[in-house]
Amino acid sequence: MITDSMYQELILEHYKRPQGRGLREPYEAEVHHVNPTCGDEITLRVHLEGDKVADVSYEGQGCSISQAAASVLHELTKGSTVTESLSVVDEFTRLMQGRGQVEPDEDVLGDAVAFAGVAKFPARVKCALLSWMAYKDAVVRSSAV
Amino acid sequence: MITDSMYQELILEHYKRPQGRGLREPYEAEVHHVNPTCGDEITLRVHLEGDKVADVSYEGQGCSISQAAASVLHELTKGSTVTESLSVVDEFTRLMQGRGQVEPDEDVLGDAVAFAGVAKFPARVKCALLSWMAYKDAVVRSSAV
Amino acid sequence: MSFDVERIRKDFPVLSRELPGGRTLVYLDSGNSSQKPTPVIETMREHLAMHYSNVGRAMHVLGSESTEAYEAARDKIAAFVGAPSRDEVVFTKNASEALNLLAYSLGNRSNTDPRFTLGEGDEIVISEMEHHSNIVPWQMLAQRTGATLKWFGVTDDGRLDLSGDVITDRTKIVSVTHQSNVLGTVNPVAEIVRLARQAGALVALDASQSVPHHPVDVAALGADFVAFTGHKMVGPSGIGVLWGRQELLEAMPPFLGGGEMIEAVWMDRSTYAPVPHKFEAGTPPIVEAIGLGAAVDYLTGVGMEAIEAHERDLTAYAMRALQEISGLKVIGPTDLGDRGGTISFTLEGIHPHDVGQILDDQFGIAVRVGHHCARPLHLRFGIPATTRASFYLYNTTGEIDALVRGLHQVQKVFA
């Protein structure tokens, strides 16, 4: 397997053993996002405690990239503050939309840097972003409550 | 001047000393043709005596190609039969529309082979054909009378 | 005719390329776009370097060289598809533009030819196996005009379902694909033409996937319009073709307006050039048309019958080999009659995106995954995506073996 590959062990790891999968109570917002071009789906719930992300729970189906991305999202956001988590989302989005030209900030992204290889494939970028966009959406909604 | 050139001495010759120029009586049909893309114009009269082309008279303005073509037309058609003259027109048209790929039949075309170089320039083909198309049109009209 | 695939492969520089990580390229994505042989690349380079100028309008040596080469390409393409007249070959930028040109020629308020008027009550017929490029232009036309869009369904084994009364007296045009880019199915054109003629409808064929792979004779097909695209037939990007019957092209309103497509222009009105130029506004894809001319020369040199036979062999070989993989399901006809060298399939429990990416990552095997611009067809089969292997003259049975090995490995990775 080549180093620049999209299929980092880490992604396969998350795909096969997803972290925090399943829909849990309590939650302030639930969203359902679909990628119409490839049929990937995610249902995602956010539970906030004050400024803190207490839980991100989800169910979904699709390719390993979309599923692993949800797992990594769970890991990175749970326990952080809303503000911190949104800056991770921003950095991840920037990386994904950078067409392989953007140097990822490893300090911010942690495990999510494994997705760097995906950025070169526009058709896959949406797979990686699906759960992350859903998360952003859910945070907005739960804050609005 | 290169041999394959459009400006054969013969064309310049006809341009500077046009044969049969001027509108004459009698005639059976008069036509006026314009090339809208470059503004070349010709007024042309045909006088038939039975099956014979007794006179082709004309007035026009435009580039040397269009003017010389009218002069050569006059020379080749006057005195021949209508049928003969139309086959010369056909051969000339074939040469002009052949995009430089057609071998001209010198026996049929006489002086008109000098126009072979024009065939490579689509924009000029219409200049060369202007009077010839006018002639064909006039013959049809005079036969219809 | 002896078909020497190894000799052919030498004509395609990329096929001997080593990919990053030392992988050899196994290119099984020609249905998406084909690779280019040296004669095409060199013809373009030579023209750009030494003979380039604008066409038609220029009256100097370079202008005449470019114009001659451009119009000679039209002759070649006309001959290649059996067009009764070279003037019936309209250059576009791709097959999509060709199909849109046609769609925009219907329901144009400034044209009164009854064959091209379109409005409420009128019907457009397509099929469920179309590429988006033969769906969306017709949806947009229906939206603009109020006409109704209808379609033939697809049977479980991937054939066009011509039963039912889809075509009616109100049908103005039937536009279907000659060969499906997903199923490989070759459609029964004669039967479609017969049905359309009974209804007095025009017939258009999307031949993007047939012209590159089979000897095609547009006159014999009997349709009114045939669209295809250069990049899938070893030609360059940026060039496509709409063939149409001359009298229909003449009756159609122009589509794009501008230089080259006019006869005379005043501020308030214009007259138009004869076909095909009426449909070629502006500076055309000159070098691309010339490259496509070189491409059809190349294909003719190899022989379209030979190419077709070679692909038939590859398809038979691949069909046998693939069907032995457990959990692999071919979407489309598995019998070899009336089908081309395109095989789409699913692999149980593994998303096609993952299949494609592992094949590429680990083995340098290029296949296409997704809905291949035919989402409605995938909806029809209740699947979001497939993996597609598509073959061309330069592919080998060895490459199919590599694909099979690769698929086994994919199953291992995701086991």
Add this chain to the structure above:
Amino acid sequence: MSFDVERIRKDFPVLSRELPGGRTLVYLDSGNSSQKPTPVIETMREHLAMHYSNVGRAMHVLGSESTEAYEAARDKIAAFVGAPSRDEVVFTKNASEALNLLAYSLGNRSNTDPRFTLGEGDEIVISEMEHHSNIVPWQMLAQRTGATLKWFGVTDDGRLDLSGDVITDRTKIVSVTHQSNVLGTVNPVAEIVRLARQAGALVALDASQSVPHHPVDVAALGADFVAFTGHKMVGPSGIGVLWGRQELLEAMPPFLGGGEMIEAVWMDRSTYAPVPHKFEAGTPPIVEAIGLGAAVDYLTGVGMEAIEAHERDLTAYAMRALQEISGLKVIGPTDLGDRGGTISFTLEGIHPHDVGQILDDQFGIAVRVGHHCARPLHLRFGIPATTRASFYLYNTTGEIDALVRGLHQVQKVFA
């Protein structure tokens, strides 16, 4: 900045070509189409030979290489013209398609955004100095929708006549050329934008003749849309650009439908991709866009200011030399302010066709003769045609001397 024209000439292979009959090429027809430097030709060759595949949809090494190169070309072009966002750069096949795309976006019955509705009573404003590609699309739009086409006149010295109330409250769009391809005139964009804004109209610029020759910053220009074409700016044929403000592009209906421009497709409806892809149906001119990227790299390397200055020098030199020829009359501004390196003229008593052909035949000098796709402008000046010399970065004063000698010889031949 030192501008070494001899070094630049070495980058353009055709400039050292010997024409049949031993003539050296003197290429003064860049306004028609420019020649191509080696980096552009080689970038295209290399991509076709080693990296080619379809873009966007393909998920393999070649697909990602092609996609990266194609989208990187968009970045380069966005930067070259100062586009606030890369997503505002839409690739078309030429400037004509860009202008037609825009024209078709108005009066489309399936779009209800008030800025793009158009019908009887509404007005479209162009000018008398437009290229046919910025006239005919608007005539056709007026015919389809019943809107009225109006235009600015041209003064005797070849300037836009902005007097009179051509723009009114009913004007929906004003589309004029940035630089005339006949007169060389550079139009006062700021003033045109001001007039259009007062009326609430959209503004489009045909920048086909300005972007290749001057530093252009679309944001600074203040227009809503800017169209230009690759082949006039040392890029390949088959590629053009429409720049538009993002929010306007987003509000516009799609033009060509098909693969790549969609988000999701059902048989009866579709949703569309975000801009710019919404306007790029089908396989785009991939290698051509990449070639255009190499072209703007090349132009940037030389420096657009330097190119502009060089052309200004050539124009001054030519204007002096030409005006000394008896019977020669320049059509267009003779002062050098707000004009580019394009000089059109008549030679008393000699038809431009004859001028051009003798220059070519005897001296290898390539100029353009005719109405240069601007017939209404020629009607305005009461002449059927002109001879046009147009300059670019690779031209020299020596070539202008050759032109002058040639014109004297033309006068001798026809004396």
